[in-house]
Amino acid sequence: MQLTNLNMPVASLLACGNDPGVMTTEQAHAAMQLHLDCTVDRCLVRRRARTTLVEAGKCVLDDQAERL
Template sequence: MPAQSIALLFVAAAIALLWLAVRYLLPWLLDRDTAVPEGAVHSVDILERVAAEGSLRTDSWQLEPSHRAPSDPYTPEQAHIAMQQHRDCGTDLCAAKHSAFWTLVDAGHAVPDARVER
């Protein structure tokens, strides 16, 4: 009988502690995100900035010189070399590869996917 009383006392104490945690500690934990440190940048702002910086790469004046489109159109031979040099680039972000690809298409050396727009 005394063992059951001790067990009941421990269960009652555990329930009381759990109630106190839910009553006082949980609301405090949930309200902590409202206190932002001074000078902190929210993660949404960081993600928007990264997306904006990624979209800036499409402007040729902001690209590294090696990724800019040539001032004179490529010849098909130059376009082949440019495609090899920029094999890791995408045609949507690299103006040099974009220009080389469409030079090859115009020369009949490459066939774009039917979904691709110039």
């Protein structure tokens, strides 16, 4: 997927400190790829994306990840 197809301002996905708001699963997947080296405890974009994917049943967390 190209970033231009996300139907949201790409800039909202670039900075770890930005909360991009509600995401689709496609947007969340792209955000996870953009923030591959980030952790959910420090990166709002990755945290929001992970939550979106978990709620959609696209991602299953292990016991350790569920504590964050």
